[in-house]
Amino acid sequence: MGTKQLGGSVDQADVTRADSLAREIFSDIANKWALLIIEAIGDNTLRFSELRDEVDGISHKMLTQNLRMLERNGLIERTVHPTVPPRVEYTLTEPGRALRVTIDGMCDWTHRYIGHIEQARDSFQARKQ
Amino acid sequence: MGTKQLGGSVDQADVTRADSLAREIFSDIANKWALLIIEAIGDNTLRFSELRDEVDGISHKMLTQNLRMLERNGLIERTVHPTVPPRVEYTLTEPGRALRVTIDGMCDWTHRYIGHIEQARDSFQARKQ
DNA sequence: CCGTATCCTCCTCGATACTG
DNA sequence: CAGTATCGAGGAGGATACGG
Numbered sequence: 001m002g003t004k005q006l007g008g009s010v011d012q013a014d015v016t017r018a019d020s021l022a023r024e025i026f027s028d029i030a031n032k033w034a035l036l037i038i039e040a041i042g043d044n045t046l047r048f049s050e051l052r053d054e055v056d057g058i059s060h061k062m063l064t065q066n067l068r069m070l071e072r073n074g075l076i077e078r079t080v081h082p083t084v085p086p087r088v089e090y091t092l093t094e095p096g097r098a099l100r101v102t103i104d105g106m107c108d109w110t111h112r113y114i115g116h117i118e119q120a121r122d123s124f125q126a127r128k129q
Numbered sequence: 130m131g132t133k134q135l136g137g138s139v140d141q142a143d144v145t146r147a148d149s150l151a152r153e154i155f156s157d158i159a160n161k162w163a164l165l166i167i168e169a170i171g172d173n174t175l176r177f178s179e180l181r182d183e184v185d186g187i188s189h190k191m192l193t194q195n196l197r198m199l200e201r202n203g204l205i206e207r208t209v210h211p212t213v214p215p216r217v218e219y220t221l222t223e224p225g226r227a228l229r230v231t232i233d234g235m236c237d238w239t240h241r242y243i244g245h246i247e248q249a250r251d252s253f254q255a256r257k258q
Numbered sequence: 259c260c261g262t263a264t265c266c267t268c269c270t271c272g273a274t275a276c277t278g
Numbered sequence: 279c280a281g282t283a284t285c286g287a288g289g290a291g292g293a294t295a296c297g298g
Contacts, residue, residue: 026239031160032160080260086261110151117203120224191270
């Protein structure tokens with residue numbers, strides 16, 4: 001992450017602080033559940049239970065945990081409808097939608113290279129007998 | 130991931146198999162160490178020890194483990210120079226370089242929204258007292 | 259329905275030491 | 279220098295139960 005310094009008038013302490021913050025954010029975001037949740041929300045407004053169905057294999061706990069994290073970082077917005085039973089909906093914020101674009105890129109990449117990868121795995125397997 | 134089906138002549142079994150493979154690949158790739166390693170290599174040819182220095186905070190074990198995984202999936206190429214002491218170099222393959230582009234996108238995103246995120250964290254903190 | 263808390267398991271990850 | 283193996287601690291993550 002320590003790429004692209006912004007030389008000039010910026011205090012060195014601020015730079016390193018920003019860098020460590022950037023690493024922290026990157027570590028938060030760069031995990032499969034977070035990325036899959038963002039993909040799942042996309043342009044939609046989804047309820048907790050809908051997300052649970054949409055993101056397959058995710059547990060109740062992982063979902064809440066990642067939703068909190070994403071809310072904390074301002075990537076999603078959480079709106080509670082004070083009805084009974086409660087209705088909680090999640091949407092992407094503008095930063096969230098921006099990140100989504102790059103995640104879309106990763107998904108496209110996966111589909112584009114899935115053949116390459118399968119071959120690579122076979123040849124790797126063969127190399128190691 | 131289960132988006133974008135390719136309808137038509139494709140056998141359903143193949144579709145689900147490809148989908149589960151895609152998820153598996155995504156889970157492999159979408160972790161911070163893998164992404165940081167790919168970023169670190171970039172256009173360079175780096176030795177093991179150089180990578181260890183470049184990707185800060187990574188342990189010896191995590192590095193080897195992720196390098197194997199990336200090699201297995203054909204994202205990096207590993208070349209051993211049979212000298213003594215041994216010299217092992219890593220570069221990105223074409224799929225690796227393609228993925229790198231999207232990772233660059235994530236890094237850019239982080240830098241662009243770091244301010245938003247900091248604010249979001251503060252306001253989140255405040256909301257929860 | 260949604261969220262939190264508790265418990266318990268497993269496996270990730272770091273430290274260390276050893277081979278080629 | 280690069281890689282593997284081993285071991286132990288700690289956190290991740292699942293299951294369950296309960297509260298609002």
